[in-house]
Amino acid sequence: MHFADRLLNACRAKGNALCVGIDPRWEQLPSAVRGRHAGGSPDQVAAAYEEFGLRVLELVAPLVAVVKPQSAFFEACGPAGFKAQQAILARAKALGLITILDNKRGDIASTAEAYADAALRGVWSADSLTVNPYLGRDAVEPFLKSARQCDGGVFVLVRTSNPGAGQFQDLLADGKPIYQHVAEAVGAWTAENLGSSGYGDVGAVVGATHPAELARIRQVLPNAVFLVPGYGAQGGAAADIAAAFRADGAGAIVNSSRGITACFKPDDPQWEQAILNAARAAIKDLTGSTPMGKLRI
Amino acid sequence: MHFADRLLNACRAKGNALCVGIDPRWEQLPSAVRGRHAGGSPDQVAAAYEEFGLRVLELVAPLVAVVKPQSAFFEACGPAGFKAQQAILARAKALGLITILDNKRGDIASTAEAYADAALRGVWSADSLTVNPYLGRDAVEPFLKSARQCDGGVFVLVRTSNPGAGQFQDLLADGKPIYQHVAEAVGAWTAENLGSSGYGDVGAVVGATHPAELARIRQVLPNAVFLVPGYGAQGGAAADIAAAFRADGAGAIVNSSRGITACFKPDDPQWEQAILNAARAAIKDLTGSTPMGKLRI
Numbered sequence: 183m184h185f186a187d188r189l190l191n192a193c194r195a196k197g198n199a200l201c202v203g204i205d206p207r208w209e210q211l212p213s214a215v216r217g218r219h220a221g222g223s224p225d226q227v228a229a230a231y232e233e234f235g236l237r238v239l240e241l242v243a244p245l246v247a248v249v250k251p252q253s254a255f256f257e258a259c260g261p262a263g264f265k266a267q268q269a270i271l272a273r274a275k276a277l278g279l280i281t282i283l284d285n286k287r288g289d290i291a292s293t294a295e296a297y298a299d300a301a302l303r304g305v306w307s308a309d310s311l312t313v314n315p316y317l318g319r320d321a322v323e324p325f326l327k328s329a330r331q332c333d334g335g336v337f338v339l340v341r342t343s344n345p346g347a348g349q350f351q352d353l354l355a356d357g358k359p360i361y362q363h364v365a366e367a368v369g370a371w372t373a374e375n376l377g378s379s380g381y382g383d384v385g386a387v388v389g390a391t392h393p394a395e396l397a398r399i400r401q402v403l404p405n406a407v408f409l410v411p412g413y414g415a416q417g418g419a420a421a422d423i424a425a426a427f428r429a430d431g432a433g434a435i436v437n438s439s440r441g442i443t444a445c446f447k448p449d450d451p452q453w454e455q456a457i458l459n460a461a462r463a464a465i466k467d468l469t470g471s472t473p474m475g476k477l478r479i
Numbered sequence: 480m481h482f483a484d485r486l487l488n489a490c491r492a493k494g495n496a497l498c499v500g501i502d503p504r505w506e507q508l509p510s511a512v513r514g515r516h517a518g519g520s521p522d523q524v525a526a527a528y529e530e531f532g533l534r535v536l537e538l539v540a541p542l543v544a545v546v547k548p549q550s551a552f553f554e555a556c557g558p559a560g561f562k563a564q565q566a567i568l569a570r571a572k573a574l575g576l577i578t579i580l581d582n583k584r585g586d587i588a589s590t591a592e593a594y595a596d597a598a599l600r601g602v603w604s605a606d607s608l609t610v611n612p613y614l615g616r617d618a619v620e621p622f623l624k625s626a627r628q629c630d631g632g633v634f635v636l637v638r639t640s641n642p643g644a645g646q647f648q649d650l651l652a653d654g655k656p657i658y659q660h661v662a663e664a665v666g667a668w669t670a671e672n673l674g675s676s677g678y679g680d681v682g683a684v685v686g687a688t689h690p691a692e693l694a695r696i697r698q699v700l701p702n703a704v705f706l707v708p709g710y711g712a713q714g715g716a717a718a719d720i721a722a723a724f725r726a727d728g729a730g731a732i733v734n735s736s737r738g739i740t741a742c743f744k745p746d747d748p749q750w751e752q753a754i755l756n757a758a759r760a761a762i763k764d765l766t767g768s769t770p771m772g773k774l775r776i
Contacts (some may be wrong), residue, residue: 186589205590207589208718214765223503224601224602224637252586254584254586254590254591254593254594254597255590255593255601257593257594257597258593258594258596258597258601258602258726259602260561260562260597260601260602261558261559261561261565261662262558264516264557264558264561264742265557265558268557268558286584286586286611287551287587288583288585288611289539289551289583290551290639290641291641293502293549293551294551295551296551296552296554296555297551297555298552299555300551300554300555300557303565304555304557305521305556305557305560307557310503311505314583314585314613314614315613315647316609316611316613316636316639316646316647316648317611317636317639317641317643317644317648318641318643318644318647318648319640319643319644319646320642320643321639321641321643327766339613339614342587342613342614342618343587344587344615344617344618345590345617346614346616346617346618347614348615349614349615349616349664350583350613350615350657350661350664351613351615351659352654353650353655353660355651355652355657356650359649360647360652360657362599363647363650364647367647371553396499423546437695464609
């Protein structure tokens, strides 16, 4: 089934489009988890990340449809971190979750092909990944090609959520910011392969921290799924995100990482309950204050 | 010692600034190497890449100062590929070579920190890495911070060598292409920490396939080391690259990957000699046709 249709069906089944980001940091892990993997070696840190990530998946799988493991923290643990992230992606799929490998890759020609095949059809086998557009169309297209061989998806960075995002993304060329040029390219790519839901397999990463840009990009991109980071810990509020959705509640996935998986003090013995509470609160907030509340089977 | 000084000293000692890119592709490996790792599993492919990469290092270490392993091909082999790339980086350093981890990372805040620390001070421990600037200054600065804690270097993508590079990089904002805005940012970053050679620790990736842009960016960036891909197999000629150098022959590193490490037919039993011949020919070409020929201790 087409990636956008799978994604929308999964969100409708759960009644929300919250994505739980899995960005493990050693100092934020539960003390109990750290205690079982003490020593400080990359292998031990990786084992703690794996244990924590798998437990997070079990906790949130009944509540949400999408998870997004962030490669940087696993990469920092070397080969064992790679294995831990593979295990988390595999378990997520087994639990029926849609996976976004957040690795922001970008390279040219056969090098991009190697990244794409690894992410979507090889050693990672995620449902989708994030891609950096700076190198231009021939660096993005190998990712689309790979995605289309496995009903996968690609989320292209358009307007990111960080404070300095505008340094290059907001520069005006031909009267339009660079991010809009990127958005228009995403529009052309996603129109190449629309699912029965009307959405394409190429989405856009647009930060929650810039509501005006979010609305503008939604106008440029009626058929693209938005992956919206920056909600919660980074400062984006539900009201800021409303413009990312189409009127029927579809069209956007909202990510929260630290707001859910680092919402407790490390020595809190009730950290699992805290994660559940934070996920439920985020869902309530988002479905109450944005069109996401209309998502139903 | 400051990264730029180390790099320039190493190039002067070898009398050239050729960088050998290590981008192993299974179908281009010597048949003899493939035969020792047949089976097709990611672990077997990784073992072949490691054997080949280590042999390439031994062959080229007497000739060149810099090597650049490309992460994509190792990542495609999973955890064993990660280990293979670690082994190649470690051996390169042991042989006195300067290493560039070509992984084109880019992310925000603490995520960028994790990538940077892994690349320069952690599980990779390369001398330098490549970074994608699309996310803006606060996404690049964690890489600079990490580099400055270990006398490492950062090469920021400015104008890449692929045919579609211009789609976003050449858009004009305030009368200047986007790549020039990025180059000016690189200029500010590199000026923060100049070595005794007069070069900074933040370099620019500028493709050999665009000679006019190369000359323009050199004017904007007098103090940055250029990493120039696209020479050889991608179509850039030595004459096209001349503008990357300053008059004394310093200031640029020219990469060749396939032109050296895939210059033979897989069943050629003389593949090691072919690699040596190709490296020597590239050095002769570059030192004969560009200011690189003036590099001496």
